[in-house]
Structure formats: structure tokens, C-alpha cells
Amino acid sequence: MKSTATSKGQRTRERIVERSAALMNHQGFLAAPMAAVVQAAGIQKGGLYRHFESREALAGAAFDFAVAQVRERLLQALQGQTNACDQLKALLQAYDGGAAEVPLAGGCPIMNTAIEADYADPALRSRAREAMSQWHDWLRRIVRAGIKAGQIRAGTDAQQVASVFIAAIEGAVMLTHLYGDTSHLQAVRQHLEGFIERELRVQPGEST
Amino acid sequence: MKSTATSKGQRTRERIVERSAALMNHQGFLAAPMAAVVQAAGIQKGGLYRHFESREALAGAAFDFAVAQVRERLLQALQGQTNACDQLKALLQAYDGGAAEVPLAGGCPIMNTAIEADYADPALRSRAREAMSQWHDWLRRIVRAGIKAGQIRAGTDAQQVASVFIAAIEGAVMLTHLYGDTSHLQAVRQHLEGFIERELRVQPGEST
Amino acid sequence: MKSTATSKGQRTRERIVERSAALMNHQGFLAAPMAAVVQAAGIQKGGLYRHFESREALAGAAFDFAVAQVRERLLQALQGQTNACDQLKALLQAYDGGAAEVPLAGGCPIMNTAIEADYADPALRSRAREAMSQWHDWLRRIVRAGIKAGQIRAGTDAQQVASVFIAAIEGAVMLTHLYGDTSHLQAVRQHLEGFIERELRVQPGEST
Amino acid sequence: MKSTATSKGQRTRERIVERSAALMNHQGFLAAPMAAVVQAAGIQKGGLYRHFESREALAGAAFDFAVAQVRERLLQALQGQTNACDQLKALLQAYDGGAAEVPLAGGCPIMNTAIEADYADPALRSRAREAMSQWHDWLRRIVRAGIKAGQIRAGTDAQQVASVFIAAIEGAVMLTHLYGDTSHLQAVRQHLEGFIERELRVQPGEST
DNA sequence: ACCGACGGGACCGCCCGTTGTT
DNA sequence: AACAACGGGCGGTCCCGTCGGT
Numbered sequence: 001m002k003s004t005a006t007s008k009g010q011r012t013r014e015r016i017v018e019r020s021a022a023l024m025n026h027q028g029f030l031a032a033p034m035a036a037v038v039q040a041a042g043i044q045k046g047g048l049y050r051h052f053e054s055r056e057a058l059a060g061a062a063f064d065f066a067v068a069q070v071r072e073r074l075l076q077a078l079q080g081q082t083n084a085c086d087q088l089k090a091l092l093q094a095y096d097g098g099a100a101e102v103p104l105a106g107g108c109p110i111m112n113t114a115i116e117a118d119y120a121d122p123a124l125r126s127r128a129r130e131a132m133s134q135w136h137d138w139l140r141r142i143v144r145a146g147i148k149a150g151q152i153r154a155g156t157d158a159q160q161v162a163s164v165f166i167a168a169i170e171g172a173v174m175l176t177h178l179y180g181d182t183s184h185l186q187a188v189r190q191h192l193e194g195f196i197e198r199e200l201r202v203q204p205g206e207s208t
Numbered sequence: 209m210k211s212t213a214t215s216k217g218q219r220t221r222e223r224i225v226e227r228s229a230a231l232m233n234h235q236g237f238l239a240a241p242m243a244a245v246v247q248a249a250g251i252q253k254g255g256l257y258r259h260f261e262s263r264e265a266l267a268g269a270a271f272d273f274a275v276a277q278v279r280e281r282l283l284q285a286l287q288g289q290t291n292a293c294d295q296l297k298a299l300l301q302a303y304d305g306g307a308a309e310v311p312l313a314g315g316c317p318i319m320n321t322a323i324e325a326d327y328a329d330p331a332l333r334s335r336a337r338e339a340m341s342q343w344h345d346w347l348r349r350i351v352r353a354g355i356k357a358g359q360i361r362a363g364t365d366a367q368q369v370a371s372v373f374i375a376a377i378e379g380a381v382m383l384t385h386l387y388g389d390t391s392h393l394q395a396v397r398q399h400l401e402g403f404i405e406r407e408l409r410v411q412p413g414e415s416t
Numbered sequence: 417m418k419s420t421a422t423s424k425g426q427r428t429r430e431r432i433v434e435r436s437a438a439l440m441n442h443q444g445f446l447a448a449p450m451a452a453v454v455q456a457a458g459i460q461k462g463g464l465y466r467h468f469e470s471r472e473a474l475a476g477a478a479f480d481f482a483v484a485q486v487r488e489r490l491l492q493a494l495q496g497q498t499n500a501c502d503q504l505k506a507l508l509q510a511y512d513g514g515a516a517e518v519p520l521a522g523g524c525p526i527m528n529t530a531i532e533a534d535y536a537d538p539a540l541r542s543r544a545r546e547a548m549s550q551w552h553d554w555l556r557r558i559v560r561a562g563i564k565a566g567q568i569r570a571g572t573d574a575q576q577v578a579s580v581f582i583a584a585i586e587g588a589v590m591l592t593h594l595y596g597d598t599s600h601l602q603a604v605r606q607h608l609e610g611f612i613e614r615e616l617r618v619q620p621g622e623s624t
Numbered sequence: 625m626k627s628t629a630t631s632k633g634q635r636t637r638e639r640i641v642e643r644s645a646a647l648m649n650h651q652g653f654l655a656a657p658m659a660a661v662v663q664a665a666g667i668q669k670g671g672l673y674r675h676f677e678s679r680e681a682l683a684g685a686a687f688d689f690a691v692a693q694v695r696e697r698l699l700q701a702l703q704g705q706t707n708a709c710d711q712l713k714a715l716l717q718a719y720d721g722g723a724a725e726v727p728l729a730g731g732c733p734i735m736n737t738a739i740e741a742d743y744a745d746p747a748l749r750s751r752a753r754e755a756m757s758q759w760h761d762w763l764r765r766i767v768r769a770g771i772k773a774g775q776i777r778a779g780t781d782a783q784q785v786a787s788v789f790i791a792a793i794e795g796a797v798m799l800t801h802l803y804g805d806t807s808h809l810q811a812v813r814q815h816l817e818g819f820i821e822r823e824l825r826v827q828p829g830e831s832t
Numbered sequence: 833a834c835c836g837a838c839g840g841g842a843c844c845g846c847c848c849g850t851t852g853t854t
Numbered sequence: 855a856a857c858a859a860c861g862g863g864c865g866g867t868c869c870c871g872t873c874g875g876t
Contacts (some may be wrong), residue, residue: 009833027327034870042275042287047834048251049871107323111379113385115323117313119235129386163395167379175375178322178337187371195403216853242844256861257845275862425876426839443743447655450866461867463838486736522742527795530802531739535651555866579811583795584788587735590793594738596755602786611819620694658848673849703856734857 016041020062021069026106028116029059029124053106060127066109067131083200084146088139088165092189094170107177109172110135134164143200152200161200168192183196221259224249228270229277234314237267237323268335274317275339292354296373300397303377304390315385317342319378330407335398344370350382353410360408369408376400429467432457436478437485442522444538463498476543482525483547500562501617504555504581506606511585512598523593526551527586552578559616568616577616584608584617638797639676640665643687645693650730651741653683653748683781684751691755702746708770709825710761712789716813719793720806731801734759761784766826776824792816 023031023040034055037044052058079093081087106112110131117124139162146152168188175184214222224245232240242263246256260266285302289295296363314320317344318339325332347370376396383392422430432453439456440448456459464620468474493510497503522528526547532538555578562568585602591600647664648656658679662669676682701718705711730736734755741748763786770776792812799808 010346012833025865028324030322030869031328041307042834045871046873048835050833055870059218064274068283085388106326111382112323114382115320116236116239118314118385120239125386132386134384138230157395160395160398163378163380163383163392164399166391167396168376168382169379170382171377174319174322174378175340175371177326177334178340184371187365187368188375190368191372195399199402211838215858220859243842252861253845254847254862258859263844423836443741443858447740447744450632460839462840462869465867466837474839483771483800500859503654508628508778514693523739524752527798530763531736532652532655532731534801536655548802561869573811576811576814579799580815581795582791583799583812585795586798587791587793587795588787590661590735590738590794591756593742594749600791603781603784606793607785607788609817610823611815614822615818636855659846659848668857669849670851670858674855679848 009051012043012047014184015050016043016051016058016130017061017065020058021066021109022105024059024062025066025112026110029109029113030116030120056123058164059121059124063109063124063127063131070109071135084142084149084151085196087098087142087146088200089193091139091165092169092192095173096185096189107171108170111174132166139165146200151202153202157201165192179194215303220251224251224256224259224266225269225273228238228266229274230313230318231276231313232267232270233317233320237271237321237329237400239322264329264331267329267332269338271317271321271332271335274406278317278342292350292357292359293404295350295354296404296408299347300375300377300400302379302394304397316378316381319382340374344374347373354408360411361410365409373400420567425467428463432459432464432474433477433481436474437482438521438587439524439527440475440522441476441482441525445479445525445529446536449558452525472537472539475537475540479525479529479540479543479547486525487551500558500567501612504556504612504616505609507555507581511589512605522590524586527590529534538577539586548582552582555581561585562616563599567618569618581608633675636667636671640667640672640675640682641689644682645690646729648683648686649690649733649736652812653687653737654740654744656663656664672786673803681746683745683748687733687737687748687751687755691696695759696734708766708773708775709801709820710765711770712820713817715763716793716816719797720809720813732794735798750830752758758789770824775826777826780824789816 012074016019019040019042020037023037026032027036034045034048037058038048041048048058052061074091074094077090078087081090090107110128113124113128114132117128140158143156143158143161147154147156172185172188176182227248227250228245232243235244241378242253242256245266246253247269249256256266260269282299282302286295289298291358291378308343318336321332321336322340350364351364351369352358355364355366376399380393380396384390435456435458436453439453442448443452444605450464452462453466453474457464464474468477490507490510494503497506526544529535529540529544530548533544556574559568559574559577560571563572563574584607588601588604592598631683643665644661645659649658651660658669658672661682664674665672672682676685698715698718701714702711705714736750737748737752738756741752764782767776767780767785769779771778771782792815796809796812798805
């Protein structure tokens, strides 16, 4: 039986991770000074290093948390959608509607980390790669399932579609945060929705 | 005869900017330590601060240089292309073919800076915004010109097309650097080329 | 029982201030390098900046401490003196007798700071002004009290007397440190004592 | 025959000294950065070091110049005064009237240097000592001459009078610059003038 | 378990004096 | 003779991680 009981230390650790994730995604998982982290976490240095061996360990945990939080939001967006095309559109809507929410206050944690850790921190970069691969696999599986289910055209290259969606979304999220408005995200959403309807979705009466 | 003679200091300054641009685009315009910069530039700290008032000033100049270098490469790719659709395709090809070259060794300088300076450096962030806006305007003007010339369909939303191209390309460049391979960039290129041919280009015999 | 217990940090801070005051009054509150300060304070740079935000903050605290130390010595010299004229003479004696002691090892901190911070540090200069004003007020009050008590002649200009005493003493302290002997201080003391007896003190039998 | 012909280099050197004296007396003979000196002197570093071996050499020359300038002003004040008491009063008047003029913009150069160079620069401190001694000797000689001429009372201690005048004047100059007003200087002047009339000057009909 | 305090180190910017250039 | 350019070094500040105390 899986216990959900949490010790005091456990809860403290979670609080640290949660608050660090928000702060570090904004200020940078590498660039955020520990002083800011401990202040945001409501703890002191001595206490923090009881829960995490090193700054890198905390950054890793905070990154994972931030990624999980985003994934959670996207999963919720899929609720009730059975058609692959509708699922893809739901994901687009999720980004367009909630990009300003936490922890996206600092943009996509994966992209941020991919860029920030590019040179400085191979371990964190690896983590970003892995998270991105999972995100890519997820999209690819949605497309594949749609093909199998006769919802998406048979010849569709799932790998390519996944890449295009991720690239366009990530780029649009970056633009959204650079300018502070969502117009670019909306443009991408409209484009991809059109693409879904014209190129992916199996039209009624169309033979698969 | 117009002299292109440059003083010694001028040449040194250019050398610093050039080398700093490459290094800082890789290590980060904010994160790269001055020690690394001066080493790459082949100069000492004492000498560097004669040419740049501060680290920020150098970062700004290096950023501008990196952006100009990318723009130069893209301009060259447009050589000889008169049709707007072909111009867009040439730009895609330029990215796909030379993404690994300097100064793209560190990815797109605008995106890098947009993310790195998001919280830490408002001035640099402004610079990134401006550079991105120019890049966006450029694409929009190409599309608009294509519409006027009867090469691109009349109803096309130039603003939206520009946003989609930039978002997708930037995202793909990020993925390319995260994984070290260009497959995502190729996927985006194929997708956008298909989009150009199917949705933008005025077909022979089609009424504009 | 009222505890006078002080935390470890508190004691360290006091030690830093005390040692810095002595060193900075000698080497200059602005000119003394932090390396010398931390060495004298028996602490490392990293530890020092926990107690003081900046070098300026430390200089301010050290200055205040040095001034308070001088004031303390002068207050002790007044012990037991009830006649205003005798009080003035006691102050003169205090300077003449103990000018070489700490923290006067570097001369009067107020004068030192007034000159050193004249151009470089408006904040410290303000502090010096305030300390000097207090010192001036103190003397003026002594003279005024003497007039009220019928010990000093009625028509005496207290403000002027205070200015003369301070100017002469400060100048003499400067000369004393410049030459390393107290002859100038003694000259000033003799002059002012003669002035007190001839011009200030109400003679026995004299009507006020 | 003394030639007043000056070479170009000679004139440059004088300009440097003159401007440096004003600047360094304000910012500090040791504390003023060379960048400020060369800017004020209207010359470049490379050029300056052709005229002065080191920063110390320049500081010494500038100090001497500043002192000479003050001496010049005081000598002018003595013009036409034959009575020693009147000479002393003329000196007081000179200070009171022109304290704000150059190079006193930064206060008395001797006092400034005495304090600034106390710890940091023994050579400059020596220079200050010497200049102060000359100033002291000058006053002493005036008093001695007054005694001999029957203008000042026979028993007067010339050494002590010189010390009192210098101490009081220097202290008052310091206060004047600290507060930016001359009230303290006026107080000292009134006090010393009273002292001259009551204690020094041989009254008409008084036997010497 | 948590906090305050401290050591060591790295980093940026300044500043002096010299060297090549004009 | 003067200038621009550069090298080397220092000074102040920040920041991480640990250690003693509570």
C-alpha cells in the first residue's frame, strides 16, 4: 500500500521545490541566486542544504516539478477529447488560454533550460532533453493513435507533425514572453488548427 | 580615393565584438564571465574597458553583431529570388543548411537573449525585442510584396504568416541545438514548404 | 534577571566596528582598503558583508563609534566639575593629556572625515557635519549654563566661544598629529585658559 | 639676467601643475584619480608622464603650487601694513574675506595634505610639515618684529601666539568648508582681533 | 530540523603607468 | 611632444556551501 503520509521534512522539501520551481523558471535555474531561492522558499541556507545535496540537485528537482506542472495542465486539457484531431486542438487551446499562468510565468521550463544550460550545465541539459523527448513522444503517440483510429490521414508522418507542433508552440511561447502579448501564439494556433483540419483530419466520407 | 583605413583601436574593438559575439552567444550574453571574453578576444581586462564602458555595453554590441551576422546570411540566401514564395523557401533552406555555422553555434542570438535576459537585464531584453520585430517586419514585407505581385494569394494574413514562420523556425532551431541534430528543423522546413505551395502560392491559371 | 547576552553575530559586529574605527581613523574612512579592515577585524571578506551591506555602511558605523569614543572621554573629563569655566578647562586638559590615545591615534575623526569625505562621499560628510554640530552645541550649552549660573560674564557670545574653542582645538590636534608633538596643543590650551580667566570667568566681587 | 622665456613644454608643465593643484586640493592629492587630473589638465596620460616621473611627483608639485598660491594671497594682504598688530589683523581679514576663492575651494592644502597623507604617503606628509613650519615661522617673525619695534608687548611668547593663530585659523577654515558658511571663521577672527587689541598691542602711553 | 554566521573564491570594474603610433 | 591603446594588478562585492549553535 502506497502511503500518502508525509513527514514534516517531506513537506518542507516539497515547499522548497514548489517555490524554487516558480522562481527559477523565471530567473533561471542556473542564474537565480541561492539567496533569492531561500527567501522565496521561506527557509534558511543551512536548512535548505539539509534537503538538497547541492544547488544542482535542487535545480533538477525544481525543473522536474515545473515540467510536471505543465504536463498536468496539458493532460487536463485533453479531458473528454477522444478524437486525435480534437486533442491536438485542445492542446493548442491550453497554451493560448493559460500561457500567463504559473509556472509559465517564466515561459516553458524546457526551452528555458535548453538554452540556459546549453553550455553551462550538461546534467541539466540532459534533463531538458529527456523532458522534451517525452513531450515529443506524447504528441507522436496522439497522432499515431489518430491514424490507427481512422481520424487522421493514413500517410501522415507523426514524427514530423510532432516536431512542427512543438517547434511552433515553443517559438510562440517565447515570442509571447518576449513581447508580453499573445498575438503570436494566436497566429500559431490558427495556423495549426487550419493545418489539422485541412491536412490531418479525415474528412467525412473520405476513404482512409 | 576613399580610405577605408581604420585606427588600431577601431580594429581591436571590432575584433573584440566579433569574438565576444561568438563566445557570448554560446555561453550566454549575461552568463559568460569576462575572463572568458577577454581570453577569446585576445586582450586584457585593462584594455577591454577602454573600448566598452561596461560589460552590458559589450554584451549589447556583441548581440547586435551576432544578429547582423545572421541577417547577412539570410540576405545572401535571398540573392536571385524574385518570387516571394521562393524567397520564403530560400530562407528555410538557409536555416536548414547552415544552422551549425557561426555564430549559430549557440543558436539564435535573439531567442537566447530573449530568454536569458528575461528577468535579469531589461536593456538587453529590449534589444532582443527590437531585433525580433525587425525580423518579423522583414518577413511580413516579403509576404505583402508577394501579394501585391500576384505571387501570393490575396487574402493571406501577412502578419500571421510571419509569426508562424518565426515561431516555427525559432522553435526548430532550439530543438536542433538541444539534440544536436537537424531533424526537427527539416520537419519544420517540409511543413512550411508544403504550406507555401498549398496555401500561399498562386497556382498557374489561378485568378488572383 | 535582565540578560545582557548578545548573540554571536552581534559580538562579531561590535568587534568589527571597534577595530575598523581605530584602523579607519588612521588610514582614512574612505582610503583604508577592505583587506586591511578585514585583517584588523579578524574576519574574512565573506563574513564581513553579512554584517554590513557595503563599505560605506561600515565606514559610517566606524565613524559613529569613533566619535562616540571621543565624546565618552570628554564626558569623563567633566566628572565633578560644576563651574562652567572649570568644565571648559577640563575639556582642554582632556585633549592635552590624552591626544595620543585611541582612537585619536589618527586624530579627530570628525575633522579627518570632514576633509577626506569633502568631495568623495556626501553621506559621510553629512555624518561629520552632524557630529560636529553636536560637539558645537555641547560647548555652547556649557557656556550658556555658565552665564545663567553667574559663572560666566553676562554679555558673552556663547556661539562664538564655542566656535573659537572648536576651531582652535581641532587645528591644534591637526598640528599635534602632523608633528608628533603636543607643543601646539599646549599653546592653544594656555591661550584658551587665559581667555577663560580674563574674559569669561566672573571674578569674585564682580557684579553680574 | 633672469630669462622669462618659456618653452612649449615648460608652459604645458605649468598648466598641468596649476590645474592639478586646484583639482587635487579638492579631491585629494592622493585620492584624485589620474583620469580626472589629465582631463582637468587638458592632456593625455602619455603626455603627462613626459613631464612628471610619477603621480607622487605631480602631487608634490601641485601641493607646492597650491601652498605658494595661498602664501601669495596672504603676502598681498600685508601690503602697506607696518605695524605687526595690523599685519596680524590683515591676515585674519584675508582669510575671512577670500576663503571661497581658489585654490581654497578645497580648503587649506596644508591641512588637507596633513590629514590625507598622514598614513599613506610619508613624503607628501613631510612636504606638508615643511610648509606648515614655514607658515608658523612667518607668523612668529611678525610677532617678534612687533616686539622689537615696540608694537607688541615685551613678554609675549611669539611661538605660542603663532601656534594659536594657525590652529584657530586652520580649524575655522575646516569648519567653513564643512558647513559651507563663514560664521565660524568670523567668530575666530573676532576673537583673535580682540586678543590682539587687549593682549598684544602696546597701548598708547604704555611703557614697553 | 532549522537557523545564523563564516570562509573561501570568483567576478567585475577601476586605475596606474608604459608602450607603440602619429 | 603628445596621444591612443594596452597590460597588469588591485579593490569591492556577491555568492555558494559548510559549520557551529539552538
